[in-house]
Amino acid sequence: MYRVGLGCDQHRYTAGEGIVLGGVKIPSEYAVIAHSDGDTLLHALTDALLGAVAFGDIGELFPDTSKVNKGRDSSDFLRKASDIISEEGYEIVNIDATIQVEKPKLSEYKREISCKIASIVGIASSFVSIKAKTAEGMDAIGMCEGIRADVVVLLRRVNYGE
Numbered sequence: 181m182y183r184v185g186l187g188c189d190q191h192r193y194t195a196g197e198g199i200v201l202g203g204v205k206i207p208s209e210y211a212v213i214a215h216s217d218g219d220t221l222l223h224a225l226t227d228a229l230l231g232a233v234a235f236g237d238i239g240e241l242f243p244d245t246s247k248v249n250k251g252r253d254s255s256d257f258l259r260k261a262s263d264i265i266s267e268e269g270y271e272i273v274n275i276d277a278t279i280q281v282e283k284p285k286l287s288e289y290k291r292e293i294s295c296k297i298a299s300i301v302g303i304a305s306s307f308v309s310i311k312a313k314t315a316e317g318m319d320a321i322g323m324c325e326g327i328r329a330d331v332v333v334l335l336r337r338v339n340y341g342e
Contacts, residue, residue: 181337183270185232189223190328192320199327201279201286202293202310203255203300208284212327215244219254221277221310224329225297226254228275229261232335233268255300262301270335274307280321280328286312 196211202221212218226238242257265272275297279286286293290310298305315322 182273183232183335183337185228185230185333185335187224187227187229187231187331187333188329189220189227189238190321190326191218191220192326193324199284200254201289201327201329202277203296204289204293206284206286206289210283210324215250216242216252216257217254220327221279221293221329221331222254222258222297224331225275225277225333226257226261228331228333229258229265229272229335232333233265233270235261235264235268258297258300265335269338271338272301272303272307273334273336274309275301275303275331275333276309276311277329277331278311278313280313280315280330282314282317282322282324286310 191212191214193210194213198205198207199210199212200217200219223238230236238257294308294310295305298308320326321328
């Protein structure tokens with residue numbers, strides 16, 4: 181048995197010295213406005229995993245009204261979601277992510293991001309696809325007002341049919 185999850189997240193930019201994306205610190209003239217560390221990619225991935233097992237969303241498990249989540253490392257959110265899918269009897273088959281961002285350019289960081297995500301969820305990096313797209317100057321992303329990530333995951337029931 182298979183399950184599919186879709187997650188998306190976006191954050192507005194402010195002046196800053198970098199963003200965290202996929203658990204990797206990336207130098208930039210921007211920072212994201214967020215309650216946690218604002219890792220847009222890990223937030224979208226966490227939602228995709230939770231959605232695949234019908235377990236709500238990131239805001240339900242880690243509300244931005246909680247002081248304990250202020251500045252929190254988003255890899256904590258992803259680890260919890262990964263634990264939940266395991267407890268529900270599933271494993272990750274693959275992760276496919278698209279990041280929409282005008283700046284910073286991500287080409288030199290995609291492999292590192294893939295490896296970081298793979299290590300957090302316990303799969304091979306060859307099962308984590310990271311793509312980056314610009315908005316060609318259109319909309320809020322294209323005008324460097326923020327960043328967006330869309331993620332789809334495929335889960336497989338462990339020992340299904342045995």
